[in-house]
Amino acid sequence: MGKIAQGILGGLSGKVGNIIGGSWKGIDYIRIKPSSVANPRTVGQVNQRNKFSATLEFLQPNKDFLNVGYKNFAIKKTAFNAAMSEILANAITGVAPDFTVDYENALLSKGTLPGVLDPAASYTTPGQVGFSWTDNSTGINALETDKAMLLVYNPAKKESVANMVGSTRVDEGFSLAVPANYAGDLLYTYIAFVSIDGKVSNSSYISSGVVS
Template sequence: MAISKYGPYGHPNGKIGKLVHYMLNGQPVTRLVGRRTKSSPAQLVNCQSMAVTMRFLNHQSVLRFINSGFELEARGTVKNQHNLATSYNKKFALKGEYPNLRMDYSKVLLSKGELSAPKDTKLIKTETGLELSWNPEMPDSWHHGDDIAMVLVYFPGTQEGISFLNASKRETGKHSIPLTGEFKDDPIEVYMCFKSADGKEISDSVYFGNLNGEADTPEEQRQKRKYVELKARFDQVSVAYWQNIEHNGGVVVETKAFRNLQTEYLALKAKLDNLPGKPS
């Protein structure tokens, strides 16, 4: 049932037959009701692309950053900050092949604007955390030393993050971020942009770099867990298998119990030889 607040000729809100009517950012929208069908290879790729992008962008710290980073870009359009960030990063910041698509963190964009972005950037891990530095010089008279640095530190392995929307001024040329021991050795991805003190300008975000290597994707983590579980079972069966042979003086005694044990041993060995997730 749909409700027509503005009379029979106004835009309804709800479902009528196979159509759904609703408002999106002040715009009346009508679409067909979705229907479940078998997904094509292209649809599977698209679904995972969206899932990987959403897993990153929907983290609270990333949302805070893009809500400020794409605010000016979204003004005057029917799109919001999240729409714009999703559209760009889903198209340009993914890598790999299905079903192992992952974020290409070096190509992620978290803010967009005309303000001069950080230059000559450097990222260093210290005993207490992170040290970010950049060239504090102004490229021209329109950009000032009181521009505000916005920083995002993201930990893809645990999908945690910290955002600093008022970190330092451009003129300081550096910013320190303390980190506890549990995070210092995890994979780390760092981003920064500048926003003018009056909030009327913002720069494109800049990728400061990665520390501690690349994190595994959820699929890779699943494969490693599966390998560990299978390897543990193989080790148990392997001990029983060779103990049985040794107990009989190295001679294979073709009993039903031994044949079952041998079948499982050989099947597990073949799986381990071809299973992804094996330690490198």
């Protein structure tokens, strides 16, 4: 029997259902064990597994982004697990047993740094997604040197393309190249900022669109 000492994503030791927890070098982690055919499947178990599966599918392609965006929450847990906790609590939608991630409410970065102003994305240039925003570096705690963290998520391919250092607040834009095989797929875009000393902002969902 597993024990949960600090909530569902922290301090889990052993096995709860098909969720296995442990600790490595003082960092709590979780993983999901594939269900066997003979495993009892109550309605509650199925719903929880489906929520976990949807969250994992969304977060796994975005690990590099999460490692920066949630690093300040990686205390006795990984940044990935911190993001899992956030998405499960605040960005799951659907009717049981069909749960999905609500992309518009999904935070891929979380912090106190001021976020983006007037974000927009353009999908009209073949093979590229254009990001734009308004410089707000004159605001409190926002600096010209804050780097834009840009992400394009492709759920059809279960992949993402990100750029973490390509531009700053004052640049007010960046064109991010995407693979040619993304043409025709519905893409979702996000932006956040990270400061030189490691502070991060909440991410902002921008929009969805299709590139040619």
